[in-house]
Amino acid sequence: MKKFATVAVLAMSVSAGLQAADAGSGRVTFTGSIIDAACSVNPESSNQEVNLGQIALHQLEGKGTSTPRNFEIALENCSVDTQSSVSVTFAGAKVAKDLLGITGTAAGAGIAITDGTGERLELGKPSAARELVAGNNTMIFSAYLEGLGDDDKLKTGDFYAVADFTLAYE
Numbered sequence: 001m002k003k004f005a006t007v008a009v010l011a012m013s014v015s016a017g018l019q020a021a022d023a024g025s026g027r028v029t030f031t032g033s034i035i036d037a038a039c040s041v042n043p044e045s046s047n048q049e050v051n052l053g054q055i056a057l058h059q060l061e062g063k064g065t066s067t068p069r070n071f072e073i074a075l076e077n078c079s080v081d082t083q084s085s086v087s088v089t090f091a092g093a094k095v096a097k098d099l100l101g102i103t104g105t106a107a108g109a110g111i112a113i114t115d116g117t118g119e120r121l122e123l124g125k126p127s128a129a130r131e132l133v134a135g136n137n138t139m140i141f142s143a144y145l146e147g148l149g150d151d152d153k154l155k156t157g158d159f160y161a162v163a164d165f166t167l168a169y170e
Contacts, residue, residue, distance in 0.1 A: 037167065038079055038080065039076060039137065039167075041167070042073075045072065045075075051069065052143065052144065052145055057154055060109050060145065060154055063148070065146045066144045066145040066146075067144065068144040073141070073165065073167075075136065075138070077135070078132050078134060078137055080133065080134050083132070083169035083170060084170070085130060086167050086170075087130070087167070088126065088139065088141075088165050088166070089166045090113050090163045092161060092163040093161070095148065096148065098121065098122040098123060099111060100112075100123060101161060102161045104158045105157025107154070108153040109159075110145070110146055111144070111146070113142070114142045115127050115140075116140040118142070129170060
């Protein structure tokens with residue numbers, strides 16, 4: 001009986017040890033890049049999604065627009081010793097000179113991007129330069145959907161678009 005109890009205790013100890021060793025595992029991957037710039041881009045700004053919402057078709061008729069939705073690019077730890085301003089260039093598939101094309105089941109509209117003053121930005125062209133302050137800076141933009149003017153081509157459905165941005169310091 002003593003041998004059986006000893007074997008049982010040993011088996012339970014080994015079993016408990018195995019369970020503790022297999023209590024879960026995982027991996028943490030760290031990514032980023034080192035850039036030669038006056039500021040660091042906040043990671044939440046480098047890959048973001050702006051939800052333009054559910055837009056009634058009639059709003060887009062006759063080159064109509066949806067309600068603008070704000071988004072921002074946050075810059076961190078800025079040094080203004082050698083570069084004191086920044087401009088932003090948005091790029092993507094154009095449907096017009098200053099409208100980002102949409103893909104999906106919706107059609108007949110494009111996305112306009114404006115700067116913090118409401119000035120519409122042309123895709124592929126730098127925005128007006130903004131003065132930087134030492135430390136953190138936030139650049140505010142807006143985006144809205146605009147009808148292309150051919151109401152017969154307006155089509156309901158889901159859409160998405162991708163715009164890349166590039167910063168240029170002076």
